[in-house]
Amino acid sequence: MTFSLCLSYVNYRHFGSKLDIISNFLPSMIFLLSIFGYLVVCIIYKWSVDWYAAGANPPSLLNMLIYMFLSPSTLEDPLYPGQRPIQNILLLVALLCVPWLLLMKPLYLKWENSRAQTAGYTGLANHERISIETDEPEVNGGAVVIAEMNESEHETFEFSEVMIHQVIHTIEFCLNCVSHTASYLRLWGIPFF
Numbered sequence: 001m002t003f004s005l006c007l008s009y010v011n012y013r014h015f016g017s018k019l020d021i022i023s024n025f026l027p028s029m030i031f032l033l034s035i036f037g038y039l040v041v042c043i044i045y046k047w048s049v050d051w052y053a054a055g056a057n058p059p060s061l062l063n064m065l066i067y068m069f070l071s072p073s074t075l076e077d078p079l080y081p082g083q084r085p086i087q088n089i090l091l092l093v094a095l096l097c098v099p100w101l102l103l104m105k106p107l108y109l110k111w112e113n114s115r116a117q118t119a120g121y122t123g124l125a126n127h128e129r130i131s132i133e134t135d136e137p138e139v140n141g142g143a144v145v146i147a148e149m150n151e152s153e154h155e156t157f158e159f160s161e162v163m164i165h166q167v168i169h170t171i172e173f174c175l176n177c178v179s180h181t182a183s184y185l186r187l188w189g190i191p192f193f
Contacts, residue, residue, distance in 0.1 A: 001036070001180050005029050023105035028173055031097040034090040036181055039065060042079055065181065102170045106163045113157040 005028055012020040042061055051058040059077035067074050068087045075084050 001032060001176065002029075005032065019105060019108060023108065024101065024169070027097040027101040027104075031094050031101070031174075032177055034094040034097070035065075035177060036184070038087075038090050039181060039184065045080060098170065098174065101173065102166060106159060106166050109157070109162055110159050113159075 005025065008028075009021065009025045012018075012025060039061065042064065046058055046061060049058075057077075059079050061079075063076060064079060067076065068091055072088050072091055073084070075087075078084075
């Protein structure tokens with residue numbers, strides 16, 4: 001998922017979309033790294049400690065991650081000292097990224113549209129057929145220019161459509177993160193003997 005987010009950044013940058021970088025890429029990357037990145041660091045730390053030499057059983061990362069979301073103040077088997085405040089901060093950062101991802105782009109586009117309307121700009125809502133013909137002979141390069149404006153080219157701004165699109169994007173992203181995290185735990189969270 002991190003690779004696909006980095007590709008989306010390259011795409012946003014190529015098309016010069018600073019709004020998508022700030023409203024989609026940044027909160028998505030911060031959300032992903034505060035959960036999935038933290039899990040990767042915990043797995044590496046768990047593998048690097050010789051738990052049996054220390055006389056302790058290795059803590060369950062699955063339970064750690066579940067309790068991180070369901071009961072942030074509960075810590076059954078600590079993996080490292082100072083784990084509770086770090087997990088609470090990462091959880092808070094992840095939770096703050098959700099409204100950032102959900103609301104920033106639609107609200108900015110709404111603000112930008114209302115600013116343009118107050119400045120006197122309006123959308124091209126009329127559908128005209130413009131035809132210009134020249135009377136010059138074809139040898140001199142006479143031309144016919146026809147321009148049709150259909151409904152898909154210039155529409156009025158619909159906040160509800162932008163908001164629905166962003167809600168779907170946010171829900172998809174959060175569910176993908178949960179799904180990838182659960183799959184990663186099943187594959188790599190259990191030490192092999």
